[in-house]
Amino acid sequence: MTKTFKRYLKLYGMFLSQYLKAVMHSRTDFLIGFLAFFLIQFGGIAFIALVFRQIPDLMGWSFYDLLFIYGFANIPRGIDHMFTDYLWLLAGNVIVQGEFDRYLLRPIHPLFQIIAQRFQPDGIGEMIIGILLVVYAASKGGIEFTAGKIILLIVMVIFSTIIYTSIKLILASIAFWTKRSQSILFMFYSMSEFSKYPLAIYHKFIRTFITYIVPFALTAYIPASYFLGESSLMESLGLTVSISLIALALGLFIFSRGIKQYESVGN
Amino acid sequence: MENMIEVKGLTKTFKSYKKGKGLSGTIKTLFKREVTEIEAVKDISFNIRPGEIIGYIGANGAGKSTTIKMMTGILNPTSGFVKVDGRVPYEKRQENAKHIGVVFGQKTQLWWDLPVGETFAILKEVYQVPDAFYAEQMKYFDEIFELSEFMGQTVRTLSLGQRMRADLAASMLHNPKVLFLDEPTIGLDVMVKERIRKAIKDMNKRYGTTILLTTHDMSDIEELCHRIIIIDKGQLLYDGGIDTIRRDFGYERKIVFDLRYDDAEVVGAILQQMRDEIQGCTPENMTYTLSESQLSVIFNRNEINISSIMNYVLQHLNVIDFSVKDMDIEAIVKRF
Numbered sequence: 001m002t003k004t005f006k007r008y009l010k011l012y013g014m015f016l017s018q019y020l021k022a023v024m025h026s027r028t029d030f031l032i033g034f035l036a037f038f039l040i041q042f043g044g045i046a047f048i049a050l051v052f053r054q055i056p057d058l059m060g061w062s063f064y065d066l067l068f069i070y071g072f073a074n075i076p077r078g079i080d081h082m083f084t085d086y087l088w089l090l091a092g093n094v095i096v097q098g099e100f101d102r103y104l105l106r107p108i109h110p111l112f113q114i115i116a117q118r119f120q121p122d123g124i125g126e127m128i129i130g131i132l133l134v135v136y137a138a139s140k141g142g143i144e145f146t147a148g149k150i151i152l153l154i155v156m157v158i159f160s161t162i163i164y165t166s167i168k169l170i171l172a173s174i175a176f177w178t179k180r181s182q183s184i185l186f187m188f189y190s191m192s193e194f195s196k197y198p199l200a201i202y203h204k205f206i207r208t209f210i211t212y213i214v215p216f217a218l219t220a221y222i223p224a225s226y227f228l229g230e231s232s233l234m235e236s237l238g239l240t241v242s243i244s245l246i247a248l249a250l251g252l253f254i255f256s257r258g259i260k261q262y263e264s265v266g267n
Numbered sequence: 268m269e270n271m272i273e274v275k276g277l278t279k280t281f282k283s284y285k286k287g288k289g290l291s292g293t294i295k296t297l298f299k300r301e302v303t304e305i306e307a308v309k310d311i312s313f314n315i316r317p318g319e320i321i322g323y324i325g326a327n328g329a330g331k332s333t334t335i336k337m338m339t340g341i342l343n344p345t346s347g348f349v350k351v352d353g354r355v356p357y358e359k360r361q362e363n364a365k366h367i368g369v370v371f372g373q374k375t376q377l378w379w380d381l382p383v384g385e386t387f388a389i390l391k392e393v394y395q396v397p398d399a400f401y402a403e404q405m406k407y408f409d410e411i412f413e414l415s416e417f418m419g420q421t422v423r424t425l426s427l428g429q430r431m432r433a434d435l436a437a438s439m440l441h442n443p444k445v446l447f448l449d450e451p452t453i454g455l456d457v458m459v460k461e462r463i464r465k466a467i468k469d470m471n472k473r474y475g476t477t478i479l480l481t482t483h484d485m486s487d488i489e490e491l492c493h494r495i496i497i498i499d500k501g502q503l504l505y506d507g508g509i510d511t512i513r514r515d516f517g518y519e520r521k522i523v524f525d526l527r528y529d530d531a532e533v534v535g536a537i538l539q540q541m542r543d544e545i546q547g548c549t550p551e552n553m554t555y556t557l558s559e560s561q562l563s564v565i566f567n568r569n570e571i572n573i574s575s576i577m578n579y580v581l582q583h584l585n586v587i588d589f590s591v592k593d594m595d596i597e598a599i600v601k602r603f
Contacts, residue, residue, distance in 0.1 A: 107364040263343045
């Protein structure tokens with residue numbers, strides 16, 4: 001078990017170092033991507049700032065509270081974006097074009113091969129902006145960060161990332177039955193936008209939906225609310241960890257059923 | 268000796284759902300779907316011994332790829348079974364994958380964005396190839412495929428011939444017991460084809476690798492295969508030595524001439540005379556067809572000298588262009 005894990009880790013390292021080398025080679029591409037993303041983010045932040053010009057607080061949330069949530073949302077999203085971008089292609093043409101065959105011909109897990117197929121440097125920008133915003137909002141908004149809280153933040157980010165990946169995995173795996181599932185993946189993925197703002201501003205139906213059904217609330221608002229003193233550790237971490245693990249188990253289950261389906265009908 | 272590959276009663280049926288026409292048709296299919304069953308492979312059985320090179324032949328859509336997919340574990344059969352080196356590939360897919368190599372001529376198995384050199388380093392890790400054997404293999408591949416020519420290039424920048432050499436080397440790195448090669452020479456020029464054939468032969472000799480290959484190229488079969496298996500419409504048509512095929516079809520050649528003429532009847536008369544003028548031109552040994560100023564002559568090159576046909580046609584008719592072709596597999600399958 002540990003031996004397999006080590007082998008996969010080593011393999012991933014080999015892929016990653018190649019991808020990073022390629023990124024270094026095309027530095028201008030990377031910088032342009034980073035800049036574009038920064039401008040988009042700037043628009044989002046400006047919007048929040050503009051709203052807060054008019055009103056001192058939003059249902060008890062200050063500007064820096066919102067910035068903190070907004071920033072947090074970008075971190076797991078960016079990390080997931082970096083590492084699992086190829087799932088979008090699985091939902092796209094991989095199955096129709098018979099590309100999936102090759103993942104079944106190597107003695108390593110097909111999901112690992114899909115993940116290792118691509119590294120998306122754009123995600124680095126998302127993550128960095130997220131970290132900057134979180135640090136800035138925390139220092140301005142008077143959130144004290146102890147070493148313990150930093151560790152907790154990292155743990156929350158990890159499980160929030162798992163939620164992103166699991167949702168993508170579940171929806172991309174539908175393509176094993178439908179041949180393509182990119183539009184449904186896109187539709188649900190767009191809902192992650194909801195996670196950038198406090199849940200309280202939404203209707204109860206949406207709140208329930210993005211907490212339990214498509215749990216994007218757990219990728220930003222719910223974990224962030226702990227640091228803003230709005231919820232207990234149990235409510236935030238407990239919920240995030242348990243739902244992320246359920247989502248991951250479901251994702252892996254659907255993926256492996258999908259392979260069974262593929263084995264019987266092909267492409 | 269034990270069989271390396273055992274195929275018994277292998278059948279694969281695909282279900283396909285008919286889609287209705289227009290909106291009303293689409294709605295109808297939501298409630299009642301018309302199922303058509305397509306039998307891609309029907310009750311095929313054969314055995315392959317260790318070290319054999321088998322040509323797996325058939326027209327497009329005959330069921331070759333479906334069979335290979337079942338032998339490599341990508342597809343489950345509907346009934347019957349496959350055993351490769353004692354394993355059922357679709358039941359122990361990853362374990363089976365360690366002991367086989369697969370090349371699809373149409374698409375690469377390699378990572379598009381990686382340099383060729385790095386690809387091999389990664390495959391070494393994937394198949395857990397020991398250092399010493401890896402070094403030996405890489406040296407060997409460099410001899411037969413001249414890999415160092417493009418080791419530093421990424422896979423996407425390779426020419427088709429280079430890519431095929433890299434793909435073949437990659438499939439052989441872990442010294443698999445069985446190699447499945449689906450159209451390994453497709454689209455390649457004669458020189459590269461020759462090099463690839465040499466490498467396949469060499470690999471077979473050096474390690475006793477069992478090789479199953481599909482091809483549309485008659486020379487691949489003549490030069491490589493110990494035995495051929497022909498399937499058509501999913502069924503086994505022929506399983507046996509290459510001699511029968513070689514005797515019956517292997518020596519057939521086809522010359523296609525583009526002609527310029529005013530009167531087809533005159534041309535017809537000239538062609539009639541060809542039978543008398545050239546030695547051995549019996550109807551069994553030589554046939555021709557003329558349509559839309561294209562003349563195709565099919566003849567047995569054992570019985571008739573190619574130069575006598577060329578001479579006759581060039582002397583008597585106004586030839587704009589010509590080409591000499593091997594008999595293609597489709598024609599052979601059709602005549603069975």
